Amino acid sequence: xxxxRKRSRENDxxxxxxxxxxFAYLKPQVRQxxxxxxxxxxxxxxxxxxxxxxxxxxxxxxxxxxxxxxxxKRIEAQxxxxxVVRNLGKRLPRMPFPPVxxxxxxxxxxxxxxxxxxxxxxxxxxxxxxxxxxEIEREEALLAKETKQLQEMEKNANRVEAERKRQMKNEHPAxxxxxxxxxxxxxxxxxxxxxAKDSQSAFDELENDPEISGxxxxxxxxxKSMQNNxxxxxxxxxxxxxxxAVLSLFSAPEAP
Numbered sequence: 560x561x562x563x564r565k566r567s568r569e570n571d572x573x574x575x576x577x578x579x580x581x582f583a584y585l586k587p588q589v590r591q592x593x594x595x596x597x598x599x600x601x602x603x604x605x606x607x608x609x610x611x612x613x614x615x616x617x618x619x620x621x622x623x624x625x626x627x628x629x630x631x632k633r634i635e636a637q638x639x640x641x642x643v644v645r646n647l648g649k650r651l652p653r654m655p656f657p658p659v660x661x662x663x664x665x666x667x668x669x670x671x672x673x674x675x676x677x678x679x680x681x682x683x684x685x686x687x688x689x690x691x692x693x694e695i696e697r698e699e700a701l702l703a704k705e706t707k708q709l710q711e712m713e714k715n716a717n718r719v720e721a722e723r724k725r726q727m728k729n730e731h732p733a734x735x736x737x738x739x740x741x742x743x744x745x746x747x748x749x750x751x752x753x754x755a756k757d758s759q760s761a762f763d764e765l766e767n768d769p770e771i772s773g774x775x776x777x778x779x780x781x782x783k784s785m786q787n788n789x790x791x792x793x794x795x796x797x798x799x800x801x802x803x804a805v806l807s808l809f810s811a812p813e814a815p
Contacts, residue, residue, distance in 0.1 A: 592657075597655055598655075600657070600658060601655035601656055601657050601658070602655060602656065602658065603652060603653065603654065603655060603656065604651070604654070604656055609651050609652060612651060613644075613648055613651070616644040616647060616648065617644065619640065619644070620637065620640045620641065620644065623636050623637070623640050624636060624637050624640075
C-alpha cells in the first residue's frame with residue numbers, strides 16, 4: 560500500500576487533470592464507514608448475484624493468459640489468477656455489501672435528463688437576469704431625468720423666492736401693513752364708510768408720509784386738470800336739450 564502522502568499527491572494530480580477536462584466526469588469519493596454500520600446494515604449478496612460475479616472472475620482469466628507470449632509465463636499467470644479467483648470465490652459468500660439505495664445506483668439517462676433540465680433552468684434564469692438588468696438601467700435613466708427636473712424646479716423656486724424678497728424690500732410700508740391684515744376673515748366682516756371727520760383724520764395721517772403726500776399732490780393735480788377740461792362743457796347739456804325741443808316743434812306734422 561503506498562504511503563498516504565503519495566496517495567494524496569496522486570489524488571491531487573487526478574483532480575487537476577479532471578478540472579482541465581471540458582466534459583462531465585465522475586469524481587471518486589472516499590467515505591469512511593464504521594464497523595458498526597457494516598455489521599448492522601450491510602448484508603451478503605444473493606446467490607444469483609454471486610454466480611454472476613464468479614462468471615466475471617473467470618472472464619478475467621482469458622486476457623491475462625493471452626497477453627503472455629511465453630508458455631511458461633502464461634502457465635504461471637494462469638495459476639496466479641486462478642488462485643486469486645478461488646480465494647475471492649470462497650470469501651464472496653461472507654463479504655458484506657452496502658444496501659442498494661438511490662445514491663448508489665448511477666443512471667446515465669436520468670443524469671443526462673437532469674443536466675438538460677438544469678441547463679434549461681439556467682438559460683431561463685439568465686434571460687430573467689438580463690431583463691432585470693435592462694429594467695434597472697431604464698429605471699436609473701428615468702430617475703436621473705426626474706432628479707434633473709427636480710433640481711431645475713428647485714432652482715426656479717429659489718429664483719422666485721429671491722425675486723419675491725427683493726420686491727418686498729422695495730414695497731411701500733403701507734402695502735406691507737395691508738399684507739399683515741389677516742386674510743381668513745369670517746363672513747361677518749362689514750364694510751363701513753368713515754365719517755367726514757374720520758376720513759379727514761385718516762388723510763391727515765397719510766399726509767404725514769412724504770411719499771404718500773407726493774402721490775396725493777399728483778392726484779390732486781390730475782383732478783384739477785380734469786375739472787378745467789370739463790368746465791367749458793358745463794352748459795352743453797342744456798343747449799342740446801333746447802335744440803332737441805326746437806327741432807321737435809319744426810318736425811311735427813301739420814293738421815289737415
